[in-house]
Amino acid sequence: MFRTHFTLEKAQTDLGYASKYRPFSKKEELQNKKDTAEQEVENLQKKLEAQQEKTDTKTKEVEVKEAEVQQLQEEGQRMETSLQTLMGEVELKWPLVSRQKFEEEQQREEAEKKVHILEETLQKKLQERDQTELNWTIIDEELKKAKSHLDSKDTKISQLQRHVDELLADNQSLRDVKQISEDVQKELAAIRKELQERDQTELNWTIADEDLKKAKSDLDSKDRELSQLQRHSQAGHFEGSDHSRSVEPPCPPPNTQTSDSGFNIEVNQHGKYIRLINSSTEDKDLGEWELQLQVNNNHPIMHRFDKSFNLRAGGFVTMWAAGYGCNYYNTDLKWKDLKSWSSGDSLKFSLYSHTGEIQYEHCVTFAEIF
Template sequence: MMFVHTDTKSPTSPLRALSVLVFLLLLIHLCTGQSLIGSSQPIVATHGDNVTLPCRLDPAEDVTDLTVEWTRPDLDPRFVHVRRSGQELVSKKHPWFRERTSLFINELKHGNISLKLSRVKLSDQGTYRCFIPGKEKLSSVQLFVASDAVSSPVITLAGVDKTTGGVVLHCSSSRWHPEPEVLWLDGEGNLLSAGPTETVRGPDDLYTVSSRVTVEKRHSNSFTCRVQQNNINQTTEAEIHIQDDFFIFLSSSNVPIIIGWAVSLAVCIIVILSLVFLFLKRRQNKTITKRSRSEETEEGEKKKSSKRNKNKGPVVDDLETKRTTSQQNPLLSLDGVQRKEEPEEEVERLRKQLENKETEFKEKQTELHKLRTENQRLKTDLQNLENKLQRKQTDAEREEKRLKDQLESKTKKVKDRGAEIQQLQDQNRDLQRLNQDLENKNKQLERNQTAAEREEERLKSQTKQSAGRVSESQSSQVKSSSSVSQSSTIIVDEIDPEGKYIHLRNLSSEDQPLGGWSIYVEVDNRKPIIYTFDYLRLRAGQTVTIWASDSHTRNRSSTDLVWSGQKSWGPGNQTVVTVFSSSGQEVTTKTFTAKHGS
């Protein structure tokens, strides 16, 4: 067998470069070009109305069979509307949006995935994202919800600033959403310096705002309160006009002083008259009490003296005296008896009243003692109940704190588990999207590869037909052709006929790095086997040999390499070895053809 070297270039090199170029162009087309377009301006909707959140694929493409997701990142779960395999996944969406969201089904074939949101609520305000997992495209839409019943501002006089003599104006407006701002303007439209705006958010999520400002006399004395919300382009205002005489009246510093002195003097006079009246009334009561006691004392003394006179004189003398007196003056005697009997009856009556009062007093004292005893018992019972209640309250607080700690711990665990589950779901979706993309790209690559193989077979067939025209008069010979780029310094120096090694040589005077370079070996037009250099610097004028993994030889040098996992490719009728640089450019090609004549 004889080896013959020829300088003809291999016809498969342009085909290989063309295949690589077509694959790169298809890959670039698959990875770029489309985008999701939402709205660059915020969308404003009125409470209770329907609104459309725009989102479309550009350039347009039919997305009927693709997965479409609308989400709000600040919610949990974040899904607003999910369509997969032509069906809406109601179980994944947030409860706020159930039966309130829909897509335009007839527009999906044109790439329109806009979301219709019905019966808008104040809680719907936020940032929404439309996403197509298969396309890895994302777009955002900002939604503001405006109240449908904003009240006009109301301006009132809140008082007077004593330090400056200015008028304090108060302005308020309610039923706003989103939260507005309050501005004060004078008659010329200049902003006035006002206090901080007070904002109250009600249970219906609507805002009530109020503001105060102190104004002094100006040219027009007209002042405007303006309430506005820039995000929804909504403004309302009210104006008040204050007369000049009102500022003149307030500017007089003597008026408040005179009024203050007058009020103080009137109060002092009323207090003095009240004290004098109380003093006189009390003194009169004391005088009446003393008189009553003096009369009772005199009556008692008269009664005692009368009793003593009766005990001293005999009864006969007394009767004689009475008889004589009665005989001398019958009218005087009768009057004296009556006068004597009246004090005695009065004393007796008073004595009985005193005894009754003493009895009532004792009874009251007894009842008071009982009430005090009962009160003390009730106080003791109340204290015991309070102590017991305090202990129970302390125990309840401890139990409440323990339950809260347990609830927080369990809630934290649930949130952590939920976050883990959500993360796993996201990873699973990402993995599914990647697998789908990989399958699509693999299918496209297979189609491209099939087309390239067909083209390659066609060219190889043409090459065989051209090679058949070579003279068959030679007996047994081996042809070797080599093609080297003019700028290349690396050549295929030798190919083992048995397929055990390949020999490369650096012809230049400088070292050549081979990291990322590849060697393609094709035997008898079969599928090429590829070897890629990880890292190698081939020194100037030196050679390197790449051995098959099953070639057992003892003549290997320290610079030789072993083709891991690749056994000897064996002898063949035609062996083509092509070297490509790290950028994919063909560097050199060498072909060995063995032919046997008759």
């Protein structure tokens, strides 16, 4: 009880402190204190109800015991009456029934003992009843104190509620300001999110622009290389320069060549380079594959691709002979054993997989230059 009173006083002190320094949380704190006080009141009521049930049980037990004592008293009275009657008969029949008198004397002593025992039992029951009445008195006092304490708490709760209502009325404008601030914060958050998305879009556009510039640079480089090849091809055709037109080989096509092999080979007449083209729509993994070249009946030469080499769909790789192709691109390789050949030579190309199976063959014969 004193602890609850102290808790309520501390709640009032905290409420006063909060009302002075934290105006935005007064209602919440007052509501918490009110809920705590109501919980304590409910706990006390439950405790009183439990004590009332125990008291009712004890009262019933006492009533049962009192009934038993009453029965014992009645039985004792009946026995005493019987004893007196018996004694009267004994006095009348004493000369004739001395033995019976002795037996009756014994029965009397036994009856007195029983009466003594019953008196002691009755005394204990009376003491228990007195103790029960005392407990009832204590419980009644506690109930009165609890009721008084509850009434006091109800009064204080009413005061606190009125104080909360006053604080709510005073802080209405503050809540309006808080709501406006929250709305402004939401708008700022939306603006920040929009700016972040715009920055990310600009970054993506920048990356895409750089990729486009790089692709355009690569395309321009390819266009320059193609233009040089076309100029050299035209010069060789009309002026008799280093290049000449390649024609289909007179040698019969190999039996292993298939129309869906997915490879083509472009050959420079004087052995400056050869170009392997992936004409299919799928990437080709050429890791540890071998490209073999045989000029006429000479011993063939071989180039082995790296283990991680991959030729993309529609792409090509240019393999330059030693001394040519000084400015290598990503699609250029160097074939040290590749040497020049003359007009009229027959070239046979064979492409083997890493398991040694032939994948592609091609023959080229260059016409005489006049």
